[in-house]
Amino acid sequence: MRNVLLIAELSLREATRKRLVSVLLVLSALFLGFFLFGVYRLELTLDQRAIDAGLDGRSPTGAANLPVMFSALFGMYLVYFLGSLMGVLSTVGAVSGDIENGVMQSVIARPVSRAQLVAGRWLGFTAVNVAYVALLAAGLLGGVRLITDYTPPEALPAVALLLLAVTVLTSLTVLGSTLFTTLANGIGVFVLYGVGFTGGILSAIGTLADTPTLTTLGRVANAVMPTNALWLGASYHLQPEIMRQVGEVSRGANPFTSSVPVDPLLVLWAAILAGLGLAGAMWRFSRRDL
Secondary structure, three states, X not given: OHHHHHHHHHHHHHHHHOOHHHHHHHHHHHHXXXXXXXXXXXXXXXXXXXXXXXXXXOOOOOHHHHHHHHHHHHHHHHHHHHHHHHHHHOOOOOOXXXXXXXXHHHHOOOOOOHHHHHHHHHHHHHHHHHHHHHHHHHHHHHHHHHHHOOOOOOXXXXXXXXXXXXXXXXXXXXXXXXXXXXXXXXXXXXXXHHHHHHHHHHHHHHHHHOOHHHHHHHHHHHHHOOHHHHHHHHHHHOOOHHHHHHHHHOOOOOOOOOOOOOOHHHHHHHHHHHHHHHHHHHHHHHOOOO
């Protein structure tokens, strides 16, 4: 365990040395500032409309505040998307990159097993990716709360599902890094990410058109890559009851949100998949020729 923690610490230092952390902080601050300025202008417009209508104010969870609710929901989708990019791009060369540049040969000569090396790399990159998503989500939701006095009803379960989605992506990317070159790994993981997104679209179309075949295909795609299903589960927790009712009226036609909670078995499968990805990466690299 000590060697695993040491490799994880070295991975964190590597991310800092390559200015990954500093670049992320600067770009994320710019993103939050840009997005929250839009929310601020929206809030001013809605306040003015309420005054023009002779109202004393707006309820944070009332129909008049729907634009703010949708803005917060869309902002969290951007957090999920940016976190997914971070999970893949930061980890895509976790093992293969060191092999390609010749660093791995000197590292494995140390008294550290290959399995410990992979576990340490996974732990370090997972810590960076999870912290990034958690801080970005906290900044966005905190900013929306400060500006509009609105907070999604169940933010903590939603953020937990997003963190699990990022962990799954990190594990699968580390596994791919032990199987393929860095470029092939990046392409492969993004294709899997697309499979999950396609599953959400197929499920939405199948529900809207009452086509069981499409719904089944969507469920299969979500099982293969459950990240998008985890986002849909998070979107359920981020919506007040009035937004869920809108989703029910549209019969799930919006593939970006869900009016029903995520299946607990799918959450369990996502956690198992993350563990299988790590275990598979440790096993594969232990038997791979350099």
